[in-house]
Amino acid sequence: MKKLRFLTAGESHGKALVGIIEGVPSGLALTVEELHAELRRRKLGFGRGARQKMEDDRCEILSGVRHGRTLGSPIALMIANQDWKNWSDVMQAESYSGEVRRKLEVPRPGHADYVGGRKYRHEDMRNVLERASARETTIRVALGAVARKLLAELGVGIGSRVTRIGSGEDTAPVTTAVEAINAIADASPVRCLGEDAGAAMVREIEAAKKAGDTLGGVFELLVSGLPLGLGSYVHWDRRLEGEIARALMSLNAIKGVEVGLGFHAAATPGSLSHDEFLVSEDRNGLSSPTNRSGGIDGGMTTGQLLVVRAAMKPLATLMSPLRSVKLATGEAAEAHVERSDVCAVPAAAVIGESLLALVLAEAVLEKFGGDSLEELCARWEDWNRAVPPIRKSPLP
Numbered sequence: 001m002k003k004l005r006f007l008t009a010g011e012s013h014g015k016a017l018v019g020i021i022e023g024v025p026s027g028l029a030l031t032v033e034e035l036h037a038e039l040r041r042r043k044l045g046f047g048r049g050a051r052q053k054m055e056d057d058r059c060e061i062l063s064g065v066r067h068g069r070t071l072g073s074p075i076a077l078m079i080a081n082q083d084w085k086n087w088s089d090v091m092q093a094e095s096y097s098g099e100v101r102r103k104l105e106v107p108r109p110g111h112a113d114y115v116g117g118r119k120y121r122h123e124d125m126r127n128v129l130e131r132a133s134a135r136e137t138t139i140r141v142a143l144g145a146v147a148r149k150l151l152a153e154l155g156v157g158i159g160s161r162v163t164r165i166g167s168g169e170d171t172a173p174v175t176t177a178v179e180a181i182n183a184i185a186d187a188s189p190v191r192c193l194g195e196d197a198g199a200a201m202v203r204e205i206e207a208a209k210k211a212g213d214t215l216g217g218v219f220e221l222l223v224s225g226l227p228l229g230l231g232s233y234v235h236w237d238r239r240l241e242g243e244i245a246r247a248l249m250s251l252n253a254i255k256g257v258e259v260g261l262g263f264h265a266a267a268t269p270g271s272l273s274h275d276e277f278l279v280s281e282d283r284n285g286l287s288s289p290t291n292r293s294g295g296i297d298g299g300m301t302t303g304q305l306l307v308v309r310a311a312m313k314p315l316a317t318l319m320s321p322l323r324s325v326k327l328a329t330g331e332a333a334e335a336h337v338e339r340s341d342v343c344a345v346p347a348a349a350v351i352g353e354s355l356l357a358l359v360l361a362e363a364v365l366e367k368f369g370g371d372s373l374e375e376l377c378a379r380w381e382d383w384n385r386a387v388p389p390i391r392k393s394p395l396p
């Protein structure tokens with residue numbers, strides 16, 4: 001059984017989103033403001049739709065925390081949907097005899113509508129859209145904020161930046177400390193570190209919007225302060241990059257994940273793909289002059305910076321709709337159109353941070369255990385003293 005588990009529930013225009021996270025040790029200081037800080041970051045980014053302005057994403061802690069500290073019991077969170085008041089008849093749980101508004105009858109290519117409708121036998125594909133929507137990721141960010149706080153107590157920092165939107169690219173390597181990346185990225189309209197590259201990405205989004213089109217892109221996640229040895233090589237389902245890829249691929253619209261050199265390594269010789277070992281200056285452990293592996297070897301963290309990238313496809317709801325079919329009549333029709341983002345890569349990066357935090361917190365608890373934070377911290381410190389991480393090196 002996983003040492004840290006979570007579940008979410010809630011429809012996009014339903015009453016509320018709810019989440020439960022189980023396995024968080026006792027004694028972790030946690031405030032609702034810390035959850036709100038991450039939820040505000042999820043709303044960032046040029047190219048989002050009107051929904052972001054409407055939702056305040058206020059989170060309520062329903063259980064598992066008392067007087068500002070976790071109890072070790074399941075933590076339940078709830079975020080009310082402000083838009084619910086406009087959809088209460090469409091989304092009500094009780095049976096409804098009036099005319100059903102907002103039916104989804106023409107599936108959007110690239111969305112879950114058609115396949116989900118056939119699979120669950122929903123004639124009205126609204127039943128699919130409501131749960132397939134990335135609104136659900138709001139509660140995952142709140143749950144991820146709990147995991148992030150646990151990691152922060154251990155000195156683990158997580159940051160992200162957008163490296164591509166459409167054909168606009170930020171190729172500059174990261175020279176900033178992980179702890180400082182988010183302050184720079186969050187101040188950019190597209191969460192990009194380079195100003196010129198950011199301006200080019202904004203222009204791309206403006207052009208796509210004008211054309212009724214959408215854009216995807218790439219974001220990069222960086223994690224510092226990890227110990228050597230999270231994850232394992234001994235069995236396939238314990239390899240950490242497998243867990244990371246799974247979590248990121250579970251994020252709506254993500255189509256690719258890479259660690260370190262990633263796909264680039266496929267076209268690079270071995271002599272330029274690996275991280276040579278050097279004796280570290282203090283002769284305690286090893287150092288490496290590079291970090292091409294992105295901080296994972298053999299499914300285990302090396303203790304160097306963890307570097308993960310994810311590719312997001314362009315969103316499926318186009319204001320200039322693609323060709324589709326009205327299922328009830330079998331006639332050709334334009335795909336369903338609904339309020340939508342033009343580009344959500346900046347938000348996806350923040351959600352990616354949260355999902356990575358959940359995976360890493362689980363890996364930490366799997367390795368070190370501990371019912372209380374005190375117990376966990378003591379085991380963490382013992383390990384880092386006994387087995388130092390491979391010394392930090394510049395990217396990549």
Ligand SMILES: Cc1cc2nc3c(=O)[nH]c(=O)nc-3n(C[C@H](O)[C@H](O)[C@H](O)COP(=O)(O)O)c2cc1C
Nearest residue numbers: 111112132133134252253315316317340341344347
């Ligand atoms: C932050 C975020 C916002 C999104 N916003 C939209 C949107 O406004 N319109 C849309 O069609 N898809 C949006 N998506 C993508 C869909 O949720 C996703 O394409 C859909 O669930 C189908 O899943 P798949 O793309 O993984 O196959 C968004 C995804 C994320 C991560």
